[in-house]
Every structure is written in C-alpha cells, then in structure tokens.
Amino acid sequence: MSERLQRNQLVIDEFRSAAGVVGGDFEGVPLLLLTTTGARSGEPRVMPMTYLADGERLVVFAANGGRPNHPGWYHNLLADPAARVEIGTEAFPVTATVLEGSERERLWAQQLVRTPYFEGFQERAGDRRIPIVALTREA
Incomplete structure (x- = not known):
C-alpha cells in the first residue's frame, strides 16, 4: 500500500472511530467520506475529502492536490454517479x-474564500481545470 493510501486509511479509521471528527491536517475542516465503485475493479473505494455545503447538496472538488491528472474517485463517478457519503455518524446514498x-x-469562488490554498492546487494543475461535483442525497 502506498504512503498516500496508508495516510488516507488512517484518516478514514479516525473519522469512523470518532464520529466524523478528525485531527491533524483536517482538524476543523468539513470532512466527508465518499465511497465510489471502482471504474475498472468494480470494488468499493473510500476517499476522505473536504466539502462545501450548497443547500441540500454537498460539493466536492477534484483537485487531486494540484496534480496534472484527475483523481481516481472522479473517474469512478463519471463511470457510475451512484455513490455513498458518510458525514459524522450518518451514511446515505448520493x-x-x-x-x-x-x-x-x-x-x-466560495471554496477559494473558505479554503484559499485551493488556488495553489489550480496553479499546480496547470491546464487541467479542476472539476467540481455536486453530491445530491437520494430519497
């Protein structure tokens, strides 16, 4: 398992064991867990990420830390937009x-005001425009 995957798993474990509260780099940051279905593997993939509430929707940003490629979870959602979100102790389909x-x-613009370091992600991503994805809760 790569260092990045190990770090994500530690965040996921902390999130689930502490009712959605995570310390360290994520302390005080709105955080959710997004479970997608792997586009190639068909296996569930869980990713911790920051989000922005927009009315009833949750909005996530495929910044991938400013890397030149879109993150895997974004490709998974393009292949299958049905996913699952965990916030705090609640889990629901989106x-x-x-x-x-x-x-x-x-x-x-709202995300840049709330989280200014996202501007650096866009700068590092170069010509790759960071996708923004709305997650709408299913009934």
Missing part, C-alpha cells in the same frame, strides 16, 4: 453531477 458554467464558478 448521485454525483459534474457542475459547469456559472454554477461551477460560483462554488469555486
């Missing part, structure tokens, strides 16, 4: 929608 246009720009 459907993912990639946001475009003025809606994307509005949410990106």
